[in-house]
Amino acid sequence: MLSKISGDDDETRRPLPVSGMLAAAATLGVGLAVLITLTLVGWIAAPRGALGTGLPGVFRTAAQIWLAAHHAGFSWPGGQLGLLPLGLMVLPSVLLYRAARWMARDADLRLRLPARLPKNSPKEQANARRRAQLVLVAQAGISLAAPYALLAGLIALVARNEITQPFIGEALLSHFVLAFLAGVLATARTIGSWRSMLRLLPERVRAVTVGTAVAVALLLVAGLLLVLVAVVVNFGQVRELTEGLAPGFVGGLLLLLVQGLYLLNAVIWGMSYIAGPGFAVGTGTLVAPTGVQLGYVPTLPLLGALPDSGPVPALMMAVIALPFAAGAAAGVVVVRIAPSPSYEAAPLWGFVTGVTTGLAAGLLAALSGGPIGGARLAAVGPSPWEVALSVCLEVGVAAGISAGLANWWLLYQGARGRGPIARKLNTARKAGAVIAKAASKVGLAESEGKALPGHWMDATEADTQPIPVIRDDWQDEHASAAAEALSPASGPQRPDAPRQPRRDIVDESDDRGGHVIYLDPYAWDRDD
Structure with missing residues (x-):
């Protein structure tokens, strides 16, 4: 069926x-x-x-x-x-x-x-x-x-x-x-x-993928905030360009739709600005934290948010710290997903995350720009290789440092019995204990250790402990051994009498009779 x-x-x-x-x-x-x-x-x-x-x-x-x-x-x-x-x-x-x-x-x-x-x-x-x-x-x-x-x-x-x-x-x-x-x-x-x-995906590839996604997302969010701030600051110029076009009601809606479609391009340009290389709006132009140089721009109201030509306030240089912050967050994410058992591997994987982030940023920069005809507008948008190189170094260095520190902290917590690594080790120990208990029930392992046969000194102690020696102050404690050393015909011996040597112990150097008799160091402690 x-x-x-x-x-x-x-x-x-x-x-x-x-x-x-x-x-x-x-x-x-x-x-x-x-x-x-x-x-x-x-x-x-x-x-x-x-x-x-x-x-x-x-x-x-x-x-x-x-x-x-x-x-x-x-x-x-x-x-x-x-x-x-x-x-x-x-x-x-x-x-x-x-x-x-x-x-x-x-x-x-x-x-x-x-x-x-x-x-x-x-x-x-x-x-x-x-x-x-x-x-x-x-x-x-x-x-x-x-x-x-x-x-x-x-x-x-x-x-x-x-x-x-x-x-x-x-x-x-x-x-x-x-x-x-x-x-x-x-x-x-x-x-x-x-x-x-x-x-x-494998664990290491998954960690790098998620770390790259986190870094790119943070850079894009920073670029979006930069674009919104620029539109608010230069809103008057944006409105003048819109009124100069006089699109009418339907044309105004279509113009608003076109600018909304180009918003993602502007966000990527803002990310390129934050990374350092900036972007161009024509041949020989540059909009970057180091300075702005513009000429005639297309009559798109969104471009009215561009800053004026000239030097940039020194405060704007602070935006370059944002890629380092994104790299630090990405490095922590990489280590949280796949910690490294060695201190040297974590910074390396953090830098690899920076490299992949740089490649993704360069691809986005290439998609966001392009020519609009020829002559001056043949180069519009950020340079892909400059953006990729800048993001790779900024995010890679920050991610490598943060990944190394985060990995060291996880290993330190694991050594102290805390943190995710310690929890994994405790789980492994508990699983091992359960397996050992189950094996002992079926006879595959012994549940408790058994005492070794033989004397009261086990094999380990016999290698490390000194052999006991009979001394005069042990006369009462080892009276049986002293009694065996006395001759039966001599009768009781006075306590102050000199001690007689034992004749039932033969030195191992005595080879009379054609064989060697070995000394038993524990013979004095036997009752029979």
Whole structure:
């Protein structure tokens, strides 16, 4: 009966590639429908010809926005368009995640996952189960990403016109990467909670991953606060730029939407400012804690929050301490997840966390900037390699120091019987005691130690204790030994009489009779 039920399930279950293709097509359909609706509203409110001519132009513009949402650039006669709003990536990311969850349910990936292992299973079996889970998660990500990228290539061909030419290679790569990440996260989410997802990684890799996430999150939060403070301080200039554009009601809503989509770019620029290298708003410009040098900037009201050209107050140099604080927090997190038994390893892993944080910051810097045409606006945004190097050194040094100190404190607490390490050792000792008790009940081990046979001095004491010697003041205590030394015919001996030597003990050097008689040092203490 069970085999029949399982066979029916196999027949009704769709193959994973088929479920991935359906999920990819549904994501593209829903996303394009939303963007076509917004573009149509903008086409009605904007001047004629701004968003294309007729409904075909509206669809082509919506397709171009969809490609830009995946950070696929364009080329036009005046140069390239690479400064794309990162906020647009929220729409395809959410749709892909929900589609991947549906794909996991449709293909019954929960049933295909390896079964749970019982407690105290061998480590080899646990590692094999983890590898099998990772393989299935990767297969799910590829099943969604491959058809999604192919459909994106078709959209890139349709979105071409006489002015804008999408980069097909960037479109294929960006769609594949985003869909793969969404598919992997959604499939891993079917295993259990986020903590269970992280357990798919080895302990050390998991510690570095979480530490990197903590450091990047703190840097982004600091960048967001910096942007909000700049907007509040320069709000008058932002309002003047908005009034100069005179967008109207509908145009004002669209302008507000565009600035909201570029907010994440501005946050990453603020993170680059805090890291030290800063960012540029055109060739030959720089906005950094060391100074500001600006020229003409695009008429986007959000750019009105930029500071004026000239030296920066010395107080602004204090923001450079924020990456060190983020690194210190990341180092503590790394040690809390995976403490190191040696003092030298913890700082090394802390610095590795700084390196991965620098790479992540450099990637974000590369995504947040790009050219807007040619000439002066060919370089807009932070320099990826400068941001990566600065964050790597700042966060890495701080994380290494904090990780070393935190690891030393955990080891110190463990030596004193406190802290997580001590709790693990106490747990191991209790488990060992329980195992030993159970083994003693079945006869595999002795519950209590037994006394060694022989004299009152055991084997250990015989090697360390001196051999007793009969002395004159022990006459009453060892009267039996003295009585054996007396001759039976001599009668009782007076107490003050000289002591007679014992004749029943033969020196070992006496070899008369053809053999050696060894001295027994304990013979005096025997009663028989």
